[in-house]
Amino acid sequence: MTEWRASGALARALLVSGVGLALALVLGRPVAVVLVAPLVVMGAAGLLNKPRERPLVLPGTTYPVLHEGQGTTSRLEIEPADETEFVTRVAAQAEHVALRPVSGVLGHLVDRPRPLHISPRRWGQRRIGEEKVALFSRWAGYRWGPVAFVGREVSVLPTAAAYHATAAAPQPIGLIGAHRSGREGDGTEFSSVRAYHSGDRMRRINWRVSLRTGSLHVVSTRSEEDTALLLIVDALADYGVSQGVDGDESSLDIAMRATTAIAQQYIRQGDRVSLRVVGPGAEHVGYGSGTRHLRRILGQMAHTRPGLPHDVEVEHIDFRTVAGTMVVVLSPMLSDGMATLAVRLLRRGLPVIVVDTLPDDAAPSVSTETDPEIASLAWRMRLIERRHVLERLAAAGCPIVAWHGPRTLEEVVRRLALRAQLPRAGVR
Amino acid sequence: MIRRFPGGGWALRLVIFLGPIVALLAASPQGRTPPTWLVVVVGIFSFAFAVMPEHYVGNGALAIVVAWWTVEMEDGLPLSSIAAAAALLAAHLAGTLASYGPARLAPDAGAVLLWARRGVLVWTIAPLTWLVVDAEAGRATSASYWVIGLAAGLAMAVLATALYPSSGDRRM
Numbered sequence: 001m002t003e004w005r006a007s008g009a010l011a012r013a014l015l016v017s018g019v020g021l022a023l024a025l026v027l028g029r030p031v032a033v034v035l036v037a038p039l040v041v042m043g044a045a046g047l048l049n050k051p052r053e054r055p056l057v058l059p060g061t062t063y064p065v066l067h068e069g070q071g072t073t074s075r076l077e078i079e080p081a082d083e084t085e086f087v088t089r090v091a092a093q094a095e096h097v098a099l100r101p102v103s104g105v106l107g108h109l110v111d112r113p114r115p116l117h118i119s120p121r122r123w124g125q126r127r128i129g130e131e132k133v134a135l136f137s138r139w140a141g142y143r144w145g146p147v148a149f150v151g152r153e154v155s156v157l158p159t160a161a162a163y164h165a166t167a168a169a170p171q172p173i174g175l176i177g178a179h180r181s182g183r184e185g186d187g188t189e190f191s192s193v194r195a196y197h198s199g200d201r202m203r204r205i206n207w208r209v210s211l212r213t214g215s216l217h218v219v220s221t222r223s224e225e226d227t228a229l230l231l232i233v234d235a236l237a238d239y240g241v242s243q244g245v246d247g248d249e250s251s252l253d254i255a256m257r258a259t260t261a262i263a264q265q266y267i268r269q270g271d272r273v274s275l276r277v278v279g280p281g282a283e284h285v286g287y288g289s290g291t292r293h294l295r296r297i298l299g300q301m302a303h304t305r306p307g308l309p310h311d312v313e314v315e316h317i318d319f320r321t322v323a324g325t326m327v328v329v330l331s332p333m334l335s336d337g338m339a340t341l342a343v344r345l346l347r348r349g350l351p352v353i354v355v356d357t358l359p360d361d362a363a364p365s366v367s368t369e370t371d372p373e374i375a376s377l378a379w380r381m382r383l384i385e386r387r388h389v390l391e392r393l394a395a396a397g398c399p400i401v402a403w404h405g406p407r408t409l410e411e412v413v414r415r416l417a418l419r420a421q422l423p424r425a426g427v428r
Numbered sequence: 429m430i431r432r433f434p435g436g437g438w439a440l441r442l443v444i445f446l447g448p449i450v451a452l453l454a455a456s457p458q459g460r461t462p463p464t465w466l467v468v469v470v471g472i473f474s475f476a477f478a479v480m481p482e483h484y485v486g487n488g489a490l491a492i493v494v495a496w497w498t499v500e501m502e503d504g505l506p507l508s509s510i511a512a513a514a515a516l517l518a519a520h521l522a523g524t525l526a527s528y529g530p531a532r533l534a535p536d537a538g539a540v541l542l543w544a545r546r547g548v549l550v551w552t553i554a555p556l557t558w559l560v561v562d563a564e565a566g567r568a569t570s571a572s573y574w575v576i577g578l579a580a581g582l583a584m585a586v587l588a589t590a591l592y593p594s595s596g597d598r599r600m
Contacts, residue, residue, distance in 0.1 A: 007527070009524040012484075015487045016487060016490040019494055023498040023499075031498060031505055033557055034510065034557045035497055036494060037513065037557040038550045039520060042517075042520065042550055086528055101534065103532040104532075107534075114536075
C-alpha cells in the first residue's frame with residue numbers, strides 16, 4: 001500500500017515562500033515578505049497537519065445481486081477519518097454500467113460524504129466498484145494514493161414486466177396445480193353431467209337432471225394439475241446491438257428478458273420450470289418451483305455468454321424431458337442445430353413453441369476487411385434460409401411467435417391447449 | 429483535456445490563469461508596469477498551471493511574479509502588494525482545489541467554501557505584515573531583515589525536518 005506524500009500544493013507553497021523570503025533577504029526588500037506571507041502560513045499549516053497513521057480504506061457496494069436497471073451505492077470507509085480532509089474517487093467506466101456522477105469522478109470532504117451511484121444496465125456478470133481513491137490531509141499538505149481497488153463481480157439478473165397469464169397449459173400431467181387437466185377429477189372446471197357411479201360424492205349429484213331422467217346423475221369436473229415447462233435459450237450468438245435495459249435489445253437480451261417473464265409467470269402459478277442454455281457455459285437448472293428456484297434460474301442466466309457449446313453438438317443435447325412438458329425455445333433461429341433440436345422435441349409429442357428473438361434491425365458485425373456489399377448479401381441469404389426454416393417448423397406444428405412482451409405466449413398456449421383436447425387419430 | 433473541464437472546473441482554471449497575471453499587473457498603479465514579454469511569459473506559465481494544476485510549472489508562474497516584484501520595488505512598499513498577495517493566494521488555492529483530482533472532477537461546493545474561508549483568513553496575514561513592515565520602515569536596516577529571515581528560514585527547516593516523511597516512515 002502507499003503512504004502519505006507531500007502534495008503539489010504544499011511543495012508550491014513552500015517553494016514560492018522560500019523564493020520570496022530568499023529574495024527579501026538577499027535584496028533586503030520587504031515587499032517579497034508581504035507577497036509570500038499567506039503562502040508561508042499555508043505551507044506551515046500543511047506541514048503541521050501531516051497525518052501520523054497510514055489510512056485504511058474499505059470501499060464496498062451494498063448488494064451482491066442486482067436486477068438490470070437497479071441501482072446501488074458504492075460507499076467508502078476510511079480509518080482514521082480525522083486525519084483526512086478530502087477524498088477523490090475515480091470509478092472505472094465499465095460496459096453497461098451507468099454511474100452518477102456520469103464522469104465517475106467524485107470528490108468530497110470526508111465529513112460530508114457523497115454517494116457514488118452505480119446502476120448496471122444489462123444482465124450478466126458485471127464488475128462494479130472498481131475505482132481509484134486518493135485522500136488529502138487537512139490543509140492539503142499530504143496526499144495518499146491514488147490507490148486502485150478492484151471492486152467486485154455482481155450478478156445482474158434480467159428483468160421482465162410482471163403479468164398474470166390466464167391460458168392453461170396444453171398437457172398438464174402433474175399432481176396439483178392451476179391448469180385444467182384432460183382427465184376428470186376434483187376440480188372446479190365443468191366437464192359433463194353423467195350417470196352416477198359408485199364412489200361419486202353425494203354433493204356432486206345434479207338433482208334437477210336426476211329427477212327429469214329418473215336416475216341419479218352427477219356433475220363431473222376436470223382435475224387441475226401443474227405442468228412442466230422447459231425453457232431452452234439459444235446463446236450460440238448474439239445478434240443486434242444491446243444498449244441496456246432502456247435501449248435497443250440484442251437477440252440475447254430479448255431471449256433473457258422473455259425467459260425471465262415466462263419463468264416468473266409459470267413459477268408463480270406453481271408449475272415446475274427448467275432452464276437449459278445452449279451456449280458455451282451450458283447453464284442448466286432442473287425442474288423445480290418456488291421463489292428460490294426462480295432465483296436459481298435467474299442466477300444461471302446471469303452467467304450466460306454467447307458462443308458455441310464446448311463439449312456437445314447442439315443437435316445431440318439431451319434435454320431430459322418428460323411427457324407433457326411444454327417446451328419454449330427462445331432463439332433467433334439462425335442456427336440449423338436449433339431448428340433440428342425443436343423438430344426432435346416436436347416428434348417426441350411435446351408441445352413446442354419457438355419465440356423468435358431476432359431483433360428487426362439486427363445486422364451481422366463484420367470485420368473491416370470484409371466487403372460490406374458481400375456481407376449484406378450474405379446476411380440477406382441467411383435471412384431467406386431462416387424464413388424457410390421457420391416455415392418448415394410451423395408446418396410441422398410448432399408455433400413461432402415474435403416476442404412482444406409478457407403476453408406473447410398467452411394466445412399460443414391457449415390454442416395449444418385447445419388442440420390438445422381434440423381427439424387424435426393414431427397411426428400405426 | 430480542456431474540453432473535459434466541468435463548469436466549476438472552468439472557473440477554477442480561470443482563477444489559476446488570471447491570478448499571477450493580475451498580481452503582476454497590480455504594480456501598474458504605482459507606475460511600475462511590467463514589460464509585455466514578461467506578461468506573456470507569466471501568461472504561458474499560468475496557462476500551463478491552469479491546465480496542469482498538480483504540476484511544478486505552477487511554482488514557476490508564482491515565483492516569477494514574486495521575483496519581479498522584489499526586483500522592481502527598490503524603494504517603498506506599495507499598498508497594491510496586498511492585492512498582489514491576494515491574487516497569488518487565489519491562484520494557489522484554486523490550484524489546490526483543481527489538483528484534488530483529474531480534469532473531470534467537478535469542484536465540491538463544501539471544499540470550495542472551506543478553502544474560501546481559509547483563504548480570507550490566511551490573506552489577512554498580508555496586510556498585517558504590510559502594516560508591521562510599514563511601521564518599521566524608517567528604522568529597519570538590511571541587517572535586521574537578514575536576522576528575521578534567517579530565523580524564519582530556520583523555523584521552516586525545523587518544521588520540515590520534523591514533519592516531512594522520513595526514510596523510516598517509508599519502510600513502514
